[in-house]
Amino acid sequence: MVLPRKDKLSFYPCAQCHANMPVNTTPRPIMIHATAGLVDGKLDHGQQRFWCLTCHSPTDRNNLQTVAGVKVDFNDAWKVCGQCHSARQRDWYYGAHGKRVGNWKGDVERYNCTECHNPHHPPFRQQKPQPKPPVRAGLGEMPHEGESEGHPTIWEKHQDRLQPEEGNKP
Numbered sequence: 001m002v003l004p005r006k007d008k009l010s011f012y013p014c015a016q017c018h019a020n021m022p023v024n025t026t027p028r029p030i031m032i033h034a035t036a037g038l039v040d041g042k043l044d045h046g047q048q049r050f051w052c053l054t055c056h057s058p059t060d061r062n063n064l065q066t067v068a069g070v071k072v073d074f075n076d077a078w079k080v081c082g083q084c085h086s087a088r089q090r091d092w093y094y095g096a097h098g099k100r101v102g103n104w105k106g107d108v109e110r111y112n113c114t115e116c117h118n119p120h121h122p123p124f125r126q127q128k129p130q131p132k133p134p135v136r137a138g139l140g141e142m143p144h145e146g147e148s149e150g151h152p153t154i155w156e157k158h159q160d161r162l163q164p165e166e167g168n169k170p
Helices: 074-084 086-094
Strands: none
Touching: 074 086
16 A cells, blocks of 8 residues: 555645646746755756656646656656666665665555656655664674674685685685
8 A cells, every 4th residue: 555645735726727728838937836956947857858747647747657658646756767767666666776664564554756756857855864773682783884892794604615725715
């Protein structure tokens, strides 16, 4: 399950403003949506090869669309993002990209792409790192990088495997 996000959008439903506007399919700078992450009224995504109607439906303003023109709900924005970012979408789907919500057991809930990435200006915004997790009961804290006091490194543990056998020396 992907957590819904439509209720967090500032300019939704889009048809509130766009219902009485004729559709203009000419790519151009759009200054009114500058707060959405547009730079000088231009979309800062895809090296400016895209524009609004690449992802937004021109006939149903309250929906997105695929490149094939299939309508997609804003809560399912990941379907639109995945058309160009298929490797990231695969990683997201299997849990290697993005954030999973709740526990690791039970139903999988994850954030939509637009929870972390502004689709109009997608580079990942800087965030404060999360604190490290607590040490579980009964375990000691791991040594910091470069410290191996009392804890041999993996190559020290298996030193005998790294040396060629006497009869196999080159």
